[in-house]
Amino acid sequence: MPYYFYSACTVNDLPVGGRLRVAVEGYPVCLYNVEGTYFASTDSCPHERVSLGDGGTLDGATITCGAHRWSFDVRTGECHNNPGHKLRLFPVGRKGDEIFVGFWVNEGDGEEPRADP
């Protein structure tokens, strides 16, 4: 099933080692720059839905939630503290200086992005 890619930010907004909370088509997304490679996840921590972009800290490829310190690998979504939980990831694209986040078709229409295609 195809993705729609939506503009999220520019490379200047997201330096190496940075994380950025953005609204993509109204949906809160957190973007990460891990040594020049961009990743994206839902902004909501799987534990109690606290924003990762507002209170989290990025160390390498690990985002740690500021609320209760759960941490996730932004490359895989795996949770380091609680393996039964996973951070939802989105594909990321880049064209020139612009960074795009991909949602499955219908996700950009105000619906909650689906967990499965």
Ligand code: FES
């Ligand atoms: S809300 Fe993120 S660890 Fe609790």
